[in-house]
Amino acid sequence: MSTTVSGVTSASTATAASDAMKQTFGMDTDAFLKLFIAQIQYQDPLAPQDTNDMLSQISQLTQVEQSYNTATALNNLLTAQSNSLALSSVGLIGKDIVALGDSLNFDGTNPVTLSYQKTSATTGTTLTIKNESGQVVRTIDLGAQEVGDATYQWDGKDAQGNVLAAGAYSFSISGTDALGETQQAITYTTGRADGVTFDNGVAYITIGAVLVPFADVMRVQSA
Numbered sequence: 001m002s003t004t005v006s007g008v009t010s011a012s013t014a015t016a017a018s019d020a021m022k023q024t025f026g027m028d029t030d031a032f033l034k035l036f037i038a039q040i041q042y043q044d045p046l047a048p049q050d051t052n053d054m055l056s057q058i059s060q061l062t063q064v065e066q067s068y069n070t071a072t073a074l075n076n077l078l079t080a081q082s083n084s085l086a087l088s089s090v091g092l093i094g095k096d097i098v099a100l101g102d103s104l105n106f107d108g109t110n111p112v113t114l115s116y117q118k119t120s121a122t123t124g125t126t127l128t129i130k131n132e133s134g135q136v137v138r139t140i141d142l143g144a145q146e147v148g149d150a151t152y153q154w155d156g157k158d159a160q161g162n163v164l165a166a167g168a169y170s171f172s173i174s175g176t177d178a179l180g181e182t183q184q185a186i187t188y189t190t191g192r193a194d195g196v197t198f199d200n201g202v203a204y205i206t207i208g209a210v211l212v213p214f215a216d217v218m219r220v221q222s223a
Contacts, residue, residue, distance in 0.1 A: 092193045092205055097212070098219040101189035105208030106156045108166030114152045115188040118145050122175025122183050127152060129171045137164060145175055145185075168209040188218075 104112050114127070125142040137158050154171075157163055173185035191207035196214075198204070203214035 090196050092214075092217070092220060093195060094193065096192050096221050097190065097205060097207070097217050099189045099205075099212045099216040100186075100218060101212060101216055102170045102172060102187040103189045103210045103212070104154075104169050104171060105191055105210040106154075106164065106166055106169055107208060108156070108163070111153045111155050113190060114154055114171055115149070115190050116151075116173050117149050117186040117188075118147050118173075118175075118183075119186065120177045120183045121146050122177050125173060125175030125185075127154075127171060127173050129154065129169055131164070132168050137169070142173065142175075145173075166209070189216075 098115065104114060106112050121144070123144045125145040127138075127140040127142055128136055129138040129140075131137050138154075139159070140152075140154075142152065171187060173187065174182055175185075177183045189207070189210060189212050191210070193205045193207060193212075195206040196203060197206060197211065204211040205214055205217065206212075
């Protein structure tokens with residue numbers, strides 16, 4: 001996989017500055033300065049240009065260039081941050097990750113470890129697995145569950161014992177606490193990162209058919 005790192009050249013910077021001036025004054029920086037100097041050189045000595053008008057024009061020029069410089073600095077910062085994010089996310093390929101999320105990848109053969117955390121002890125706890133279309137493909141009774149981290153090995157089969165197709169699925173776990181209220185477990189997406197993709201500037205780690213936002217990654221360990 002190749003990673004392209006973009007930069008801001010001096011030529012593009014100059015062009016952008018010129019464009020900013022055109023939007024404000026209808027001309028680029030050089031044309032503005034030439035016109036301003038010409039006004040001073042050829043003004044009527046008996047009726048010189050009003051000082052306030054001159055200061056106003058200079059002020060406008062300064063404000064435009066300051067605004068442009070600020071925008072350029074922010075753009076450079078965002079570019080550097082994006083490049084840093086790209087390098088960081090690429091470094092996760094081949095490693096096992098744990099991220100916030102309810103997605104899981106089933107390869108069509110091997111059981112999948114589902115990781116979750118219970119913040120309340122529950123009874124009648126149910127594991128629900130859905131396909132990419134949001135249809136329930138399996139419900140499993142987990143019984144009573146204590147507070148804390150836990151895992152469950154899903155065999156990749158539906159309720160009839162048929163092995164499901166490889167792809168991305170989602171899961172949720174809910175149960176009833178001591179007060180009779182329904183409690184949802186915190187779920188995690190786990191697996192080995194096999195790639196990185198970017199969409200609208202957002203980095204995603206791929207685990208098979210699953211996309212995991214880089215920002216959701218909580219823990220990384222060597223495979």
